[in-house]
Amino acid sequence: xxxxxxxxxxxxEAVALCRPQVICAYPITPQTHIVEGLGEMVKAGELAxxxxxxxxxxFAAMSVAIGSSAAGVRTYxxxxxxxxxxxxxxxYNAAGLGLPIVMTIGNRAIGAPINIWNDHSDSMSMRDAxxxxxxxxxxxxxxxxxxxxxxxxxxxxxxxxxxxxGFILTHAYERVDIPTQEQVDAFLPRYQPRQLLDPxxxxxxxxxxxxxxxxxxxxxxxxxxxxxxxxxPQLAAAFSKQFGRNSGGLLRxxxxxxxxxxxxxxxxxxxxxxxVVDEMRERGVxxxxxxxxxxxxxxxxxxxxALEHAKRVVVLEKCLAVGLGGIVSDGVRKSLSGIALKGxxxxxxxxxRAITRASLTRLFEDAGRDELEQVTFLDLNADVVSFELxxxxxxxxxxxxxxxxxxxxxxxAASIG
Amino acid sequence: xxxVRIHGRGGQGVVSGAEILSVAxxxxxxxxxxxxxxxxxxxxxxVMAFCRIDxxxxxxxxxxxxxxxxxxxxxTLLQQxxxxxxxxxxxxxxxxSTHSIxxxxxxxxxxxxxxxxxxxxxxxxxxxxxxxxxxxxxxLLGGFAAITGVIALASVVAAIRQKFPSKIAxxxxxxxxxxxxxxxxxxxxxxx
Numbered sequence: 213x214x215x216x217x218x219x220x221x222x223x224x225e226a227v228a229l230c231r232p233q234v235i236c237a238y239p240i241t242p243q244t245h246i247v248e249g250l251g252e253m254v255k256a257g258e259l260a261x262x263x264x265x266x267x268x269x270x271f272a273a274m275s276v277a278i279g280s281s282a283a284g285v286r287t288y289x290x291x292x293x294x295x296x297x298x299x300x301x302x303x304y305n306a307a308g309l310g311l312p313i314v315m316t317i318g319n320r321a322i323g324a325p326i327n328i329w330n331d332h333s334d335s336m337s338m339r340d341a342x343x344x345x346x347x348x349x350x351x352x353x354x355x356x357x358x359x360x361x362x363x364x365x366x367x368x369x370x371x372x373x374x375x376x377x378g379f380i381l382t383h384a385y386e387r388v389d390i391p392t393q394e395q396v397d398a399f400l401p402r403y404q405p406r407q408l409l410d411p412x413x414x415x416x417x418x419x420x421x422x423x424x425x426x427x428x429x430x431x432x433x434x435x436x437x438x439x440x441x442x443x444x445p446q447l448a449a450a451f452s453k454q455f456g457r458n459s460g461g462l463l464r465x466x467x468x469x470x471x472x473x474x475x476x477x478x479x480x481x482x483x484x485x486x487x488v489v490d491e492m493r494e495r496g497v498x499x500x501x502x503x504x505x506x507x508x509x510x511x512x513x514x515x516x517x518a519l520e521h522a523k524r525v526v527v528l529e530k531c532l533a534v535g536l537g538g539i540v541s542d543g544v545r546k547s548l549s550g551i552a553l554k555g556x557x558x559x560x561x562x563x564x565r566a567i568t569r570a571s572l573t574r575l576f577e578d579a580g581r582d583e584l585e586q587v588t589f590l591d592l593n594a595d596v597v598s599f600e601l602x603x604x605x606x607x608x609x610x611x612x613x614x615x616x617x618x619x620x621x622x623x624x625a626a627s628i629g
Numbered sequence: 630x631x632x633v634r635i636h637g638r639g640g641q642g643v644v645s646g647a648e649i650l651s652v653a654x655x656x657x658x659x660x661x662x663x664x665x666x667x668x669x670x671x672x673x674x675x676v677m678a679f680c681r682i683d684x685x686x687x688x689x690x691x692x693x694x695x696x697x698x699x700x701x702x703x704x705t706l707l708q709q710x711x712x713x714x715x716x717x718x719x720x721x722x723x724x725x726s727t728h729s730i731x732x733x734x735x736x737x738x739x740x741x742x743x744x745x746x747x748x749x750x751x752x753x754x755x756x757x758x759x760x761x762x763x764x765x766x767x768x769l770l771g772g773f774a775a776i777t778g779v780i781a782l783a784s785v786v787a788a789i790r791q792k793f794p795s796k797i798a799x800x801x802x803x804x805x806x807x808x809x810x811x812x813x814x815x816x817x818x819x820x821x
Contacts, residue, residue: 216655218648380690383644385651385663483688568691 213390219351219381222388223316223374224249226355228259229396230314230362233285236265236276240295241328242378243318247290270295274302274313281311282417284408286362290316292378296334297322300341307342307433309417310407312365312372314358315343319479319530320378321563325614329564330378332478332530335507336539342433344372344440345508346460347478351381352388356459357505359391360447362400367443369406370436375507377480377530379564391455399454437509444506462511464503465518467493471500473580474519476544477528478504481560481567485528488572499576504540515547524554526579528572528590530561537587554582560590596621630683631779632693636712637702640672645792646700646766647678653770653780653788654682662687675710682779698777700769701725702752704733713738713745720745721777723812725752725765748776748815750808759804760797771805775812782809 215222223246227235235254237247254264265280267273273289281287291299296317306313317335321327335345346361348354354376361372376382407415421429441462448461458464466486468474475485482503492499502518504511519525525548529538536542538557545555556579561567571591578584599620604610633650637643644665651663659682666677679693694714698721701712716722722738722745730739730747739747750772752765760767767789774782785805790798 214655216652216661379665383665384690385648385661386687387655387660480690484690487689566692568694569689570694 213392214387215390216385216387218245219354219376219384219386220245220318221249222351222355222390223358223376223382224253225390226358227288227314227316228253229391229393230288230359230400231286231397232259232262232288232314234263234265234277234280234287235289236267236273236280236287237289237291238267238270238273238295240270240292241318242320242330242382243290243292243295243316245382246316246318250288270299271302274299274306274315277313277315278302278306278309278311281306281313281405282309282407282409284403284405284410286366286403287311287313288315289313290318292318293320293322293328293334296338300338303338303343304341305418306371308429310369310433310436312362312369312403312405314361314365315371315373316354316358317373317375318378318382319375327563328378330380330530331562331564332375333532333562335373335375336531338373339508339539342370342437343508344368344370344437344506346372346374346444346505347507348374348376348381349464349480349482349503349505351376351384351386352457353459353505354381355388355390356451356455356457359396359400360451360460362403364440364443364447366403366405368436368440370433370440375479380480389455389457395454399451440506440509441511441513444509460505462504462506462514463518464505466501466503468500468502468518468522470498472498472523473500473526473576474522474524475499475501475526475528475576476504476515476519476540477501478507478540479530481528481530484567484569485572488569488576491569491573492576497576497580499580507540507543510543510547512543512547515544516551519544519548519553520551522553524556524579524582526556526558526576526584528558528560528567530559532559532562555586556584557587558584558590559587565591593621630681630687631698631777632696633680633682633698633700633773634693634696635678635680635700635702636706636710637676638672638706639674639676641676641702642764642766643676643678643702646702646770647680649766649785649788649792650680650770650773650780651682652791653784654680656784656787657780659684660687666692675706696720698773698779699723700773702765702769704728707733707735716745718744721773722747723769723772723776724749725769727751727754746776748772748812750812752804752808755804755808755811759807760800764801767801767805768808771808772812774805775809776816782806785809 647663651661654661752768755768
């Protein structure tokens with residue numbers, strides 16, 4: 213059914229349609245509306261056979277999720293930013309144990325400085341924890357990916373994160389098509405755990421594994437994600453057949469045939485990128501874009517096939533690998549091993565800074581002339597940076613950087629963009 | 630695409646205003662996207678929300694930088710925020726105020742062929758009269774329907790009924806309806 217609703221609410225409805233039996237979560241902006249919505253549904257009795265467990269922290273949320281998933285029930289949680297960091301140890305454990313938990317990340321920056329707005333630093337920090345990571349481009353896709361995520365997680369016995377941009381998607385009202393319970397039931401079979409804590413057939417979980425077998429356990433985790441490379445497109449195709457629309461998959465190309473410049477990005481910024489691609493195409497610029505949906509596993513072969521005929525690739529990243537540049541760029545370069553193609557990393561949208569069509573147009577034009585640095589910070593205010601570096605060069609006791617910059621730029625309430 | 634920026638103060642319902650407008654457009658079969666600004670939302674602090682309306686899917690996610698219309702819930706923001714930033718010539722402005730354009734010193738923004746289409750609406754007074762509280766949203770959306778014609782009053786009314794429980798909804802519907810009539814009448818008599 214078509215509906216105009218908030219992204220968080222759409223996701224809550226999708227998760228409910230997946231019939232989770234345990235939802236445990238701790239509130240944190242910008243994810244909160246999702247679990248609030250689910251909490252209301254459980255309380256109102258709309259979500260049958262589901263227990264909503266209030267926990268005292270994110271560490272507890274993931275620990276409870278591990279417990280309930282190990283007990284053999286479909287389990288869901290959600291978090292953002294510092295919340296994900298606080299549950300980090302348990303995040304690794306969930307993957308190491310092979311428990312098919314589904315978790316939404318309402319993507320948000322990590323402090324300090326404290327910042328509640330969107331970038332990808334949180335889920336990127338857990339990219340090697342062994343979870344599958346899927347990034348949604350729109351609220352429709354966020355909704356759809358949750359339905360696919362439970363099936364993917366349970367087929368592989370591997371946890372899945374569905375990442376959606378905080379505020380930009382979680383708090384946006386737009387049109388979504390909410391499927392029926394019958395449709396979702398037909399796509400997502402009853403959960404049949406590979407392993408469970410069953411008093412009638414006791415097993416132990418979480419053995420101490422020494423050097424004699426640790427590598428093999430880890431290798432099999434990697435092997436599972438390599439299987440996901442094949443399974444993710446299959447599930448996307450099955451989803452398309454069942455629901456009549458395309459969502460998910462490893463990646464999606466946009467006007468890349470004959471493109472000399474290809475932009476690679478994750479998540480909601482792809483919509484803005486596609487608008488800019490259209491505008492530039494109208495002016496005869498041969499440009500296209502690739503939206504990576506599956507960041508873990510990383511689709512090396514599919515990306516290589518999408519990029520190999522281009523002259524240059526611009527990787528637009530909402531996360532900074534401090535001291536290196538980009539994280540997605542590393543994977544992109546690996547996918548292009550042996551191909552001589554110019555590569556640019558652009559760090560954009562950190563801490564919620566708007567990524568505008570105007571800035572992207574200038575950026576892509578610079579890229580087309582190969583006038584970009586290896587690593588570019590989109591819309592970096594060079595004056596502010598110079599002012600602070602100058603100030604810090606003059607005296608030893610300079611005080612905290614963030615506060616000095618805020619004093620320098622003054623009130624921000626007066627500006628729109 | 631028609632783009633709207635709503636300015637107000639935290640607590641006045643800026644985000645709800647954009648949301649209701651998007652639902653009204655959706656009910657007319659259009660695509661609509663509403664989202665809050667990414668600023669600190671504290672009670673009383675200047676806040677913004679955005680709404681885009683189009684006949685096709687809306688992909689862009691940037692804030693509304695070149696609005697076709699502004700809805701200003703609180704006229705005291707005029708001294709604090711560059712409200713008209715990005716507004717093109719002949720752009721619509723709906724300002725919640727009991728004062729006239731000249732009393733607010735905005736004459737230079739409204740006269741001549743190249744200026745904004747500036748409209749005043751006593752939305753807070755209408756809200757107090759019908760809803761019993763200073764919640765100007767519904768009245769402003771009724772006024773918006775009248776001055777822009779982008780959306781029908783009936784759609785605003787339907788969206789309000791979807792958002793609120795029936796008792797509160799009907800009060801807001803009354804405020805929106807009177808605002809629509811007031812703004813329509815003012816439009817007939819002005820040269821805007």
